[in-house]
Amino acid sequence: MPLWSPSANLQVRVARASGGQVRVLEDADTAALNTLLAADPVGTVSVAAAVSSRGTAAPGRGRTGALVLGIDQENAEANDQPELAAACWLGANIIPVCAGAQQAEAFGRVLAALRRRVSSIYGRSEPVLELFGTTGWGNHREIRAEQPLMVMTEEPQLEPLPGVRKSRIEEFAAVERACAAMFTEELGFSPYTQGTSQYRDRVRGLIQDGHSLIAVDPETRKIMFKAEFGAVTSQAVQVQGVWVHPQWRGRGLAAPGMAAVVRHGLKLAPKVSLYVNAYNTPALRAYERVGFSRAGSFSTVLF
Incomplete structure (x- = not known):
């Protein structure tokens, strides 16, 4: 998988790859992202901790800076701050957040287009496996499909x-x-x-x-x-x-x-x-x- 090359218009690339469904979250989306994370505090704890440490949903600096992809709720009013239906952390690891199969597929199309090198994809099983299958990436070392989450x-x-x-x-x-x-x-x-x-x-x-x-x-x-x-x-x-x-x-x-x-x-x-x-x-x-x-x-x- 080639290294991801940053684009001057990342939002356009992301929107094009997902048919306008996915966007890159910005600082103004931090509150909405935290609300989404709170819906699954156990399943999203890694992303929640990272966002809390950074203090923002905005992309990190540099070519390999972490960013968060988001999909908005369909019923949001045009003048309201969008509410998030799903998100996806993209850093050294990829972690889908509160994503169903169709949303994970959209994230997978974006990730395939960005072609970014990562160490792993992990999280709740359905979105992880759907996202990975959509990317078409074939250079993985191992798939651990069944890992009981315990609390x-x-x-x-x-x-x-x-x-x-x-x-x-x-x-x-x-x-x-x-x-x-x-x-x-x-x-x-x-x-x-x-x-x-x-x-x-x-x-x-x-x-x-x-x-x-x-x-x-x-x-x-x-x-x-x-x-x-x-x-x-x-x-x-x-x-x-x-x-x-x-x-x-x-x-x-x-x-x-x-x-x-x-x-x-x-x-x-x-x-x-x-x-x-x-x-x-x-x-x-x-x-x-x-x-x-x-x-x-x-x-x-x-x-």
Whole structure:
């Protein structure tokens, strides 16, 4: 997939590709975008966190700056500020927001025209798979079509793993190694292939924000268990990077470790969520033991 080249008239290109159905959102659309995101706080938490951090729906700067595509409600009055029916985040990843199959198809036509390089497409299953199919992109590495989306809103009844706490910046090197090991196991390639400094900045930022949790073995000082809050809003947090060191696997650490993570997460937002590959039966069982229940399905297309 060739790199996307910016156009002096991006709106025209987007409108042409979608028959006028899709447009690029601007700063004036921020409130409408936030209203749309609030309709699905668990499914859209990654986009909501990114928009909150940026403070605007307007495109980012530069050739690779993130932008948000939108489709307006059909019944909006001509003189009113448009209300959004659906949106699509386009950055390093593509994430459709509150989109049905027809809207996802429209986004897919636009993305095919923009020809932008991305790492993944993910989100609720129907729009992700429809969008991806419409693009015609054939250079993907893997499609993970069934990923249960799970959520908790109450304190876990399971006793939490002792010692799970926020990691400290002086522990950065150990946390980075654990994160890289988990990433490589999960995706089959090193995170450093996508940029060493960017990955290290991401890990460092999670630690500084208090969103990196670890449990350390008191004898070896190795990280036994770790997880992160990859996206945090006032409505939901999304857990990512759950990992048990190989030396401590098979000892039942995952479920109590996650119980501790949920307790931390519920201090930040009323809902704690995650998504997991359907084939990962041990992880699914551990999450169910903690008290997670299913809230739909995600899909991920990896490039």
